[in-house]
Every structure is written in structure tokens, then in C-alpha cells.
Amino acid sequence: MTRFRVSDLAIGIFCGPVLCCWIALASCCCPSRLRRRHTHSEDRRRFERRQYMAPRPLPVRPPERALTIPPPKRFVSSASPPSRDTEKIDVITDVSGKGGRRGRTLDQTRSHLMRLPLELRQMIYRAVLGDSTMHMVLKENKLGHLRCRAPSAIECPLGFNGRTLSRECCWGTVDSANIWMSMTGDAAENTDGGIVGMLRSCRQVYSEAIDYLYSTNCFSFSDLDCLRYFSSTILPQRFALIRTLDIEWCLTWPIYDPIAQSLLLTTPALYPPHDEATWEETWRIVAEMPNLRFIRVSLLHFDGFRDARCEGKMLAPLRKVTRPVRFEVHVSWEGAEVRDAPFTLIRPPMGERDSEDDEW
Structure with a gap:
């Protein structure tokens, strides 16, 4: 019995420092993720629910739609x-x-609106449909868009609900799978920005006004899948009209960092949309937008990147976006200056990161 206790003590003395070193390393790299290995099934359930609720892409259609007046x-x-x-x-x-x-x-010659000159009608269309920020949200098997209540997306309060970024002041909250939930709890609440009624009133109005919806509004995304679904659920010629994008994204775990991902002890380490493939596909879509003129990206990550090379790999897909006249990338972590990039990388001032983390 004495020998058994002595051997147990020897094993404890030998394994104790190794276990302490592993815990210390994990604490330095992921202070809030020590129990990540126990949430593998939860991440998988969220991913499967998002896949089940994903909007269906447009089927193959004729070049003209029923609402658009043909040439x-x-x-x-x-x-x-x-x-x-x-x-x-x-x-x-x-x-x-x-x-x-x-x-x-x-x-429509009896309509007072149609009696106005085309130039005046276009001014009315833009006043009703355009010059706003449209928050795009994921819903059950479809997308929704809500007009921002703030003057601009920059002035719209952005929060973190423990899983992802949200703007509860504008469009309610989201569930564990980042599916939109209205502030009233009504899942059937309209999310059309208050513009569908006008577009459906008349084919001539639709044909004359629809382009202003896409060309004069800023489209705001807080989910990478939402942007991907948006590009596949509207007509390509409509999506090509977009000129302004605002993207906010929370990096829940370092991408392009195999050492950090090995600590998760899960396979796969990261589920979409938090994986590298979704990240690269998103920026491929953005890079192909022909009329994009302004894009602002806000990236939040609590721990930053331990290795500058991993940050370089993360920023590499953004370097392919060369069409915008103005391209800003705001990050929440400190680091070195990025040169020879089509975007302006804006980091927090020295000493300000701790206060931002406390606020989130």
C-alpha cells in the first residue's frame, strides 16, 4: 500500500508541472476559451441550424423579371x-x-406622379428609397433589411452580446445561431425597410426606382454569411449596383493560426462562418463588385494576433479589393503598420485597448 501511494506521488510530481504549463499556455492564448472543448457540440448545433435556416439562392431565371418592364x-x-x-x-x-x-x-397617365417629369420622379424615388444605411439580418430561410435609425452606420451603437456583434437599438437581437429576433418577439415582423409597398405599387415605378435602392444606400453586415447569401439571393445586375458597404465582424478565434486552433481540441477547429474558407469567399465576392466605391470594415478580436504572419494571412484576401476609392479597415488590436495595401489599416491608440475590452 505504501508503494502504491509513493508511485502515485511520483506520478503527480512528474505530471503536475506539465499540466500547469499547458494551463498557463492556454490561459495566455485564450483566457475566455479554456472550456471550448466542452462546447464542440454546441458549435456544431449552431452551425447545423444556420445551414437549415439558410436562404435559398436564386434559381435559373430568364433575363427579365415580371416586375421589370421589358425593353x-x-x-x-x-x-x-x-x-x-x-x-x-x-x-x-x-x-x-x-x-x-x-x-x-x-x-398610368391618370397618375399625378407619372405626370411629373422623369427628373422629379427620380428625386422622389431617391428620397423614399435611398441615402440610408440598410442593416442586413439573417432570418429563417430568408434575409431582411432594416433602415438604420442613426444618421450613419458609424454613429449607430454597436454591441457584443457574448457571441457576435449586434445593433439592438436598430434591429433587435439575435439568437445563439445569429438568427434575427425582433425586439417585440414577433418573428413575422416586417424587415423590408418600409420600401416594398412603393416598389410593388406599379411596374413602371418599380422599373424606374429599383436601381436607387442598391446604388444610393449603404448596406451594413454584421455576419459574413449574410453578405454571401445576399449576393446569391438577388439578381446579379442589382448586386453589381452597390457602391457602399459597411462590415462588422467579430473574430471568435485566431484564423490562420494552427497552434491556437490546436488548443480547441475539436475537429474541425472552426465552424463556418468563423473559418478561413468563409473569410476568403467573402472577400472574393467583395473584390468582384464592379461599382464599389467605399467600404468600411470593423474587426473585433479580444486577444489580437500573437504572430504578425497570421495577421498578414488574415489581411491577404482584403488586398484583392482594389476598386473602392476609399477602403478603411478598423481593428481592435495593436500591431505594426501595414504598407502597400489598397486599404487604410486603423488600429486603436496605444493604451486604449484595455478600456475597449472593458466596454465590450
């Missing part, structure tokens, strides 16, 4: 002289040469 060469009307109440039928010829009925366009 004049494809516009066919009755042989009788049109009157104010004449109904005009739009016919579009498909690949097989057969015509199909796509929609109806009624004569």
Missing part, C-alpha cells in the same frame, strides 16, 4: 389605338422562339 423592342400591345385604360401585355420570346405572357402594364 421597347420586346413590348407588344394590341392593334387598336391605346386609351387611358388600355391594358398592355408584355411578351418575351424565350430560347425556343415561343412567346409567353410575363405580366401586365396598365396605362
Whole structure:
């Protein structure tokens, strides 16, 4: 019995320092993630729920949609002289040469709006639909957009709910899978920015006004998947009109850092959208946006990057975004200056990082 106790004591003396060193190393690298290995199933459940709730991409469609008035060469009307109440039928010829009925366009000469010059109508469309910040949110099997209540996205309060970034003052909160939840608890609450009614009122109004929705608004994203889904659920020609982006993203764990990821003791170490593949795909989409002129990115990470090379790999996909005239990247950690990049990297002033961490 004495020998057994002596051997146990010897094993404890030998293994104790090794265990203490592992705990100390994990504490230095991830003070808030020591129990991450026990949350593997929770991360997987969140990922699976996000996949189940993901919006479906657009199917293969004809080049013209029912709400858009076709070009004049494809516009066919009755042989009788049109009157104010004449109904005009739009016919579009498909690949097989057969015509199909796509929609109806009624004569709008009685409308006071349509009697105005086109220039005045365009000013009205922009005042109603544009010059705002639209917060894009993930919903159950679809996306929503809410008009920001602040003058700009920079002035809109940004918070951290323990899992991700949120703007509760504007669009409520999110659940554990970052699916939007209204402040009233009503999942069916409208998230259309208050603009769908006007666009659906008339085909001519839709055709004249729809471009202002995408070209004059700033689209704000706090989830990388939300941006990816947005690019695949609207028509490519609409997505190409976007000129201004605002992206906020919380890096929950160092990407491109195999040593840090090995501490998680899970396979895979990171689930989408927090993995490297989602990060690179997001910036590939942004880099291909032809009319993008201004983009502001805010990246939050509590621990920063232990290795400057890992930060360089993280910033490498952003270097492919060369079209914007103004490209700002705000990060919450300190580090060296980044040179020869198409973006301006803005770090917190020295000594200010601790106060920011306390606030989050």
C-alpha cells in the first residue's frame, strides 16, 4: 500500500508541472476559451441550424423579371389605338422562339406622379428609397433589411452580446445561431425597410426606382454569411449596383493560426462562418463588385494576433479589393503598420485597448 501511494506521488510530481504549463499556455492564448472543448457540440448545433435556416439562392431565371418592364423592342400591345385604360401585355420570346405572357402594364397617365417629369420622379424615388444605411439580418430561410435609425452606420451603437456583434437599438437581437429576433418577439415582423409597398405599387415605378435602392444606400453586415447569401439571393445586375458597404465582424478565434486552433481540441477547429474558407469567399465576392466605391470594415478580436504572419494571412484576401476609392479597415488590436495595401489599416491608440475590452 505504501508503494502504491509513493508511485502515485511520483506520478503527480512528474505530471503536475506539465499540466500547469499547458494551463498557463492556454490561459495566455485564450483566457475566455479554456472550456471550448466542452462546447464542440454546441458549435456544431449552431452551425447545423444556420445551414437549415439558410436562404435559398436564386434559381435559373430568364433575363427579365415580371416586375421589370421589358425593353421597347420586346413590348407588344394590341392593334387598336391605346386609351387611358388600355391594358398592355408584355411578351418575351424565350430560347425556343415561343412567346409567353410575363405580366401586365396598365396605362398610368391618370397618375399625378407619372405626370411629373422623369427628373422629379427620380428625386422622389431617391428620397423614399435611398441615402440610408440598410442593416442586413439573417432570418429563417430568408434575409431582411432594416433602415438604420442613426444618421450613419458609424454613429449607430454597436454591441457584443457574448457571441457576435449586434445593433439592438436598430434591429433587435439575435439568437445563439445569429438568427434575427425582433425586439417585440414577433418573428413575422416586417424587415423590408418600409420600401416594398412603393416598389410593388406599379411596374413602371418599380422599373424606374429599383436601381436607387442598391446604388444610393449603404448596406451594413454584421455576419459574413449574410453578405454571401445576399449576393446569391438577388439578381446579379442589382448586386453589381452597390457602391457602399459597411462590415462588422467579430473574430471568435485566431484564423490562420494552427497552434491556437490546436488548443480547441475539436475537429474541425472552426465552424463556418468563423473559418478561413468563409473569410476568403467573402472577400472574393467583395473584390468582384464592379461599382464599389467605399467600404468600411470593423474587426473585433479580444486577444489580437500573437504572430504578425497570421495577421498578414488574415489581411491577404482584403488586398484583392482594389476598386473602392476609399477602403478603411478598423481593428481592435495593436500591431505594426501595414504598407502597400489598397486599404487604410486603423488600429486603436496605444493604451486604449484595455478600456475597449472593458466596454465590450
